[in-house]
Amino acid sequence: MTTTTHAPATSRSGTRHLALAILALAMGGFGIGTVEFTMMGLLKEVEQGLNIGTPEAGHLISAYALGVVIGAPVLAAVGARLPRKYLALGLMLFFSIANFASFMAPDYGTMLVSRFAAGLPHGAFFGVAAVIAASLVAPTKRGWAISMVMAGLTVSNVVGVPFATWLGQNYGWRLLFLLVGVIGVVTLAMLWKFVPFQKPHADASFRRELGALKRLQVWLAILIGIVGFGGFFATYTYIAYTMTDVAKIPAVWLPLVVALYGVGMVVGNIVGGRIADKSVMGTIYWILPGIAVALVVYAVAVHWPWSAYVMVFVVGAAGAMLVPALQTRLLDASPDAPSLASSLNHAALNVANALGAFLGGLVIAWGWGYVAPALVGAVLALLGLGVALISGAVERKRPLAAQGPAA
Template sequence: MSSVLSPSTAARTTTPRVGMAIFALAMGGVGIGVTEFTMMGLLKEVEQGLGISTPEAGHLISAYALGVVVGAPLLAAVGAKLPRKSLALGLLLFFTVANLTSFMAPDYGSMLVSRFAAGLPHGAFFGVAAVIAASLVPPTRRGWAISMVMAGLSVSNVVGVPFATWLGQTFGWRLLFVLVGAIGLVALLMVWKFVPFQAAHPDASIRRELGALKRLQVWLALLVGIVGFGGFFATYTYIAHTMTAVAGIPSGLLPLVVALYGLGMVAGNIVGGRLADKSVMGTLYRVLPAIAVALVVYAVAAHWPWSAMVMVFVVGASGSMLIPALQTRLLDASPDAPSLASSLNHAALNVANALGAFLGGLVIALGWGFVAPALVGAVLAVLGFGVALLSGLLERKRPLAA
């Protein structure tokens, strides 16, 4: 992992600025989480404001996800020769400006373009932020450092998304993008002040970064994320329908349900980081079956309000435990192209989002009920576990490069 952790950066692990540097990177994650997830809760307001149909409003969410999938490998590869701090600053500036253009977009077409643009820096930022965080701590604490950066995404679901949803419903949905722009600006200033400068690797190039795509273990790690995490999104996408139609929870309590899910994500992210520091593959082997079990129990518990709310927390926690291990696994699988490999994780998670939502909607359309997506998710988690086992078996025959 010499390309990720050098003696000079390891020496900085004792400085108090490390915590603030990681916090600054996490703030970028808060802004990304708010812009990604709040749109789902403001779709009705967006429809009325732009005079569009529900499917057209849904396309705005799809446009953002497509931007993530396209931008993650593209911007990570193009920025390979830049110092990591400079790349992070550039991506945050891009993100901030793109969201402000969404605020000013006069019609549906321009809004569609601006949402796609806002998604472009998402994966690349998380990728380079994870690499920076991992470089600031000893190898035995990489999982923790990465989980702290990812915590910004989880915290946004607890605090930022509910607040942004209230703000948009009360004072106008376009204010969401002003709020996100303000968060992006704060994150940019904090990264500029607290994240230490790291020169680009002398051999860094677009070709070197794209070399990550030649490694089977990189693709297997991405497949674990796409399949294994797809169940998380299959459940989350239809959580409002499940809680109101199956558990009988009043729609007025849905913000509490979403907050519980977010709290579970925060807890799971922290625990997942600790577990990844002990054993990356061991974490995958344990967490994926745990997700499957949690989703099956959720499908049963969803028929009663209190048990449903408990399992909402558990499902959020079990799913988010997976992310730090996947991020660390990709760094291990491609040590000479860490930015691209790490960025691809978030492209994979957005593919998982699309896959989970599609399969969940399919079983609902077949008349299997609103708990069926959770059972589909359990099957996906088991399949992801199978991919992880295959990856581990191949690694025994051919260990990862040091």
């Protein structure tokens, strides 16, 4: 088993060092989340700056997502024999350079390549960061530690994205990439100083990491994320249209809507980490139907402004609660290939993003209205619950501990 588990620090200095190590890992997530989500709000400026159409601008987001899906398993497996601290440093350096390249990209083609490159380390960084965080605490606190790392991503939606959007709209959209590149450099310094060195497992290898893909439970966990979380993205992708066209909220208040969604994600991530420590699969069993209910209520509540504000927060919280449990589940399903298994969660969430956005757009194109994506999301959450129940049934017949090595 590659994950080294330490007892929680009891001294004040030990607790402070643990907090700083997790903060360093979360800072990387903050930078990644800021650039990923701000791009959606700056598409108009990007179109004008590169003299391209809306579809071409959208391809820049797709290129990043494709980089995440490809890079997550490949880079995690390639870096298997590296000490985790060095792998995290290398991935963050790669991410920073790619964003500086986007800042300087002279044309659309170069920008497309740099956005794809920036996506490559995304999933692998979150994967190794989750493994490092989980190894620094007692087994009963793994969900909490992982949620604290993921807090960087959720907090970026409350602080980083609004600020970067304002910066890009007022002083030039390219400054987004300069800002994120600087955040990456700060993260590198913090990782170097505060994250402890851990030797790689003697048996770690590219082949051993890829062996995780032979396990049914790993694929079922990935499928839970793709299907169950697709509903979250089906709703989030079209939230601006829903708020202005259905709730009749003035466009000037959309930053508040996005902030409420982000605050909900922060709260949900923290709560999800706590309850995942009590029961990983139990959390998944309860959160998925909870998401379905929240989305159905949201579909009704968005017809009135004040109830719409409330449900935006609730939907953000419900969706984010699921992430720490999914991350922990993948670590449980493949303990001897933790970096790859953990990184696959983020590849799955990016596929969920594409799936949710596609299905949501499809029902809108059919004329079902801007409320329809939330109902599609509710169905996806229930389908994800079905996959989770299958995973649980399989585990009862063959416990994870009896599976043996991944390769």
